[in-house]
Amino acid sequence: MKKYQEILLALATSHDIIPKNDPRIESYREDTMHRGDPDAVVRARDEREVKEVLQFCFEHRIPVTICGSQTSMTGASVAEEGLLLSTERLEGLISLDQDTRGTTATFRGGTITADVQRLVEEAGYFYPVAPTSRESCRIAANVATNASGEDSYKYGPCRTYVRRLKVLLADGSERVIERPRDHIPSQERNRAGYMLQGAQPLDLFIGSEGTLGLITEVTLDLLPRSPSFFAMLLPFSDQRKGLHALIDLTQKRTQSLRALEFVDDEACRTMKTHPDFPTALREARALIYLKQEWRDERERAQLLSWWCEWIEKQGENAEIAFVATTEKKRKMLQAFRHHIPKTVNEEARKYWSQGGGKIGSDWWVPVKHLMEITDFFYTEVAKAGLRGMAYAHMGSGHPHTNIVTKNREEYQKGMQILRKCCEKAVFFGGGVAGEHGIGKIHRDLLCIQHSSAMISQMKKWKQEYDSHFLLGRGNLFDVV
Numbered sequence: 001m002k003k004y005q006e007i008l009l010a011l012a013t014s015h016d017i018i019p020k021n022d023p024r025i026e027s028y029r030e031d032t033m034h035r036g037d038p039d040a041v042v043r044a045r046d047e048r049e050v051k052e053v054l055q056f057c058f059e060h061r062i063p064v065t066i067c068g069s070q071t072s073m074t075g076a077s078v079a080e081e082g083l084l085l086s087t088e089r090l091e092g093l094i095s096l097d098q099d100t101r102g103t104t105a106t107f108r109g110g111t112i113t114a115d116v117q118r119l120v121e122e123a124g125y126f127y128p129v130a131p132t133s134r135e136s137c138r139i140a141a142n143v144a145t146n147a148s149g150e151d152s153y154k155y156g157p158c159r160t161y162v163r164r165l166k167v168l169l170a171d172g173s174e175r176v177i178e179r180p181r182d183h184i185p186s187q188e189r190n191r192a193g194y195m196l197q198g199a200q201p202l203d204l205f206i207g208s209e210g211t212l213g214l215i216t217e218v219t220l221d222l223l224p225r226s227p228s229f230f231a232m233l234l235p236f237s238d239q240r241k242g243l244h245a246l247i248d249l250t251q252k253r254t255q256s257l258r259a260l261e262f263v264d265d266e267a268c269r270t271m272k273t274h275p276d277f278p279t280a281l282r283e284a285r286a287l288i289y290l291k292q293e294w295r296d297e298r299e300r301a302q303l304l305s306w307w308c309e310w311i312e313k314q315g316e317n318a319e320i321a322f323v324a325t326t327e328k329k330r331k332m333l334q335a336f337r338h339h340i341p342k343t344v345n346e347e348a349r350k351y352w353s354q355g356g357g358k359i360g361s362d363w364w365v366p367v368k369h370l371m372e373i374t375d376f377f378y379t380e381v382a383k384a385g386l387r388g389m390a391y392a393h394m395g396s397g398h399p400h401t402n403i404v405t406k407n408r409e410e411y412q413k414g415m416q417i418l419r420k421c422c423e424k425a426v427f428f429g430g431g432v433a434g435e436h437g438i439g440k441i442h443r444d445l446l447c448i449q450h451s452s453a454m455i456s457q458m459k460k461w462k463q464e465y466d467s468h469f470l471l472g473r474g475n476l477f478d479v480v
Contacts, residue, residue, distance in 0.1 A: 004039040004082050007060050015053065016043045028067070028084055032345050033360065034075030034441050035352070038065070038084040045089055047168075047216050054214070055172035057083055063473040064170070066210040068110055068138035073360050074439025076209045076475050077141070085214070087140065093119050094217065101181065104163050106219040109140030116220075125222035128155035131435070132338050140215035145437040146190045146207040150259045150337070151291065153395050156187035157435065159206045161220045167205060167213035170466040175213065177202045189364050189398060189434035192449045193476055194458045204461060209437045211472035212465045227293040229258055230300065231330050233322035234311050235284035239265045242286035243371060243394070245314050249288075250367045250395055256303075259291035260395025267340050267391035267402075274339040276332060280320035289337060300325075340391055344402050355408030359415060361442070363422050364398035365430035373424050377401060380420060384413045398434045422448050440474045 011017050018025045018041040028041045039062075044050045057064050063082030070077045078084075090110035097104050105120055105127070113134045120127045130149040131137055137147070143165065148157040162185070164178040179185065179202050186195070186203075194212075195203040205212055236242030246262050263271060265285045272282060281287070292307070294300040308318040324330040341360075348358030365373050374390055381388035381403060392400040401421070403414040422432040422445050432438065432445040446455060459477065462469065473479060 004062050007062060008040040008083060011040070011042065011053065011056060015049055016045060017041065018043070028070070028086070029078070031070040031072040031075060031077050033073050033358065034078050034439075036065075036075070036078035036080045036084075038079035039082055041084045041086060043086045043089060047090065050085070050087075050090070050168055050214060050216065051172040051174075053083070053085060054168055054170060057470060058171040058468070061468055061470065063470050065472055065475075066144075066214050068141045069112075069133075069136045071133040071137045071141070072145075072439060073362075073436040074209075074433075075441045076145075076437055076439030076472065078440065080440070080474055082470075082473065087138065087214070090216065091115070096123055101163075101221070103222045104219050105222055106164075106217055107139050109138065109143075109215045109218055111139050113137050113139055113142055120220075120222055121226070124225055126224060126226040127161065127220055127222055128226070129158045129161065132341060139218050139220075143206055143215055143218055144208060144210050145435055148189065148393065148398075148435045150261055150289075150393065152189075152393060152398075153260045154255065154258045154293075155223075157189055159185050159203065160187055161222075162202065162206055162218065163221050164217075164219035165202060165205055165215055166217035167215050169213045170468065170470045177205065178219075189396070189431060190437070191431035192433045192438045193446055193455070194461055196454065196457055196461075207437070209439060209472055209475045211462060211475050211477075213471065227256075227258075227295070228300070229291050229293040230304065231259075231289070231291045231324040231333050232307060233278075233281060233333060233336070234288040234290070234307070235281050235316055235320055236286040236288070236314070237284070237316065239286040241314070242288060243374065246288055246395060247367060247370060256293040257290065258293050259289065261289040261337075261392055262394035262399070263287040263289060263337075263340070263391045264389055266387065266389035270340050270343050270389070271336050273343060274336050277336060278320075278322050281322060284320075289333070340389075341400070341402075344389075344404065348404050351404075351406045354406060356405040356411050359403040359405060359411065359418055360436070361401050361418050361421070361432075362392075362398060362434045362436045363401075363425040363430060363432050364393075364396070364434040365425050365428045367395070367397040369428040369430070370394060370397050370399075373421065373428065374399065376424060377417070377421055380417045384410075384417060386410060386414055386417075388414075388417075393434075397430065418442075419445070419448070438476060443474070443476055443478065446476060 065079035067077035087110035390399040405411040
């Protein structure tokens with residue numbers, strides 16, 4: 001609205017503000033999936049400025065959308081009106097502390113997740129939650145979606161490690177929320193919206209997608225230094241055979257298996273376009289990506305031998321498996337994995353102007369239902385004549401599915417497929433969004449996951465923390 005633009009100009013004298021007519025605003029208009037239209041962007045330099053901006057917007061009833069690096073997959077960090085408040089400058093480690101419950105690290109909310117892990121590691125500890133976008137996403141944003149990452153097979157999602165949050169509410173007031181000493185956090189993946197059943201106040205903010213408050217500080221429970229591990233890409237000549245093998249592995253679950261992921265045929269084709277992808281794996285139709293922890297050199301040798309024997313028992317060739325025992329090779333393997341979403345995002349963006357693009361989702365199910373729901377996904381995609389793929393955390397029943405659409409008609413077909421898959425996921429006891437949230441473009445999925453009574457309760461909590469529905473407008477709930 002024009003009135004927002006005019007009012008926000010009053011902030012220009014004392015804050016780093018980018019007005020609507022400034023070409024620099026272009027880089028803040030979109031995330032990986034959605035394009036918005038903010039009336040202005042403020043890049044806050046410190047917490048004091050954040051408070052001032054929130055107080056100003058509250059007084060003038062201006063909607064505020066919070067963003068970090070805008071790596072969101074749902075439009076959650078994109079403003080369709082009002083102010084976009086960037087936390088990109090609110091970085092850094094505040095303190096490392098110890099008490100009777102263990103060691104914690106407190107970071108400013110805008111700290112890059114990879115920097116969180118590096119600083120913690122330098123201090124001799126371990127924070128295991130590492131989304132694919134770890135080099136650019138920010139720790140408060142991870143908390144806002146309850147992010148997980150490839151190591152969640154063993155270590156669980158972000159919620160597991162959040163001890164305390166410092167948040168600023170819509171009116172600029174401050175709250176510090178801490179998990180009680182005797183409360184054990186849920187390790188379950190998200191189910192979209194606010195966690196209400198049996199949750200603590202802290203859990204309302206974890207996964208709330210910027211709709212309840214702006215997280216300025218995150219205090220994390222740390223683990224001892226990361227165990228040693230190797231990583232592998234195990235090839236399969238048939239996609240269905242590979243998925244059966246992965247599901248079978250989940251029945252033999254051990255504490256030392258850190259990551260267990262799957263890459264289907266179509267995702268494999270995309271991974272193979274990476275310039276350094278191993279020639280020996282070019283004929284693979286599916287891959288299992290795993291990380292295996294070990295205690296000493298003897299155990300490492302035994303485990304490597306076990307995995308080679310295991311893949312041979314599946315009727316596959318162990319000699320062409322990619323084994324990463326050095327940091328350099330492990331990073332190379334991660335680059336192959338990251339190449340899938342990066343490439344698909346770049347391709348799909350070309351179709352935005354025609355009304356197409358990528359339809360990404362991360363519904364999840366108990367693993368016993370994984371084969372049935374993925375069969376359904378592939379059948380529906382084929383019937384619609386679309387290109388689709390599934391990969392990522394499938395050892396936890398949590399695939400990332402992508403459908404590439406070239407025009408508006410295909411996009412609508414793809415969204416119908418997504419909705420059907422989410423209905424099945426909920427029927428099977430799973431969730432519509434395990435770690436990406438639903439943001440703006442998938443907010444219609446909230447009513448698949450939750451009853452109208454539950455959604456009404458969520459809106460009551462929203463009303464309590466943000467009485468004018470200013471924060472994250474359009475995320476989770478329809479705009480009224």
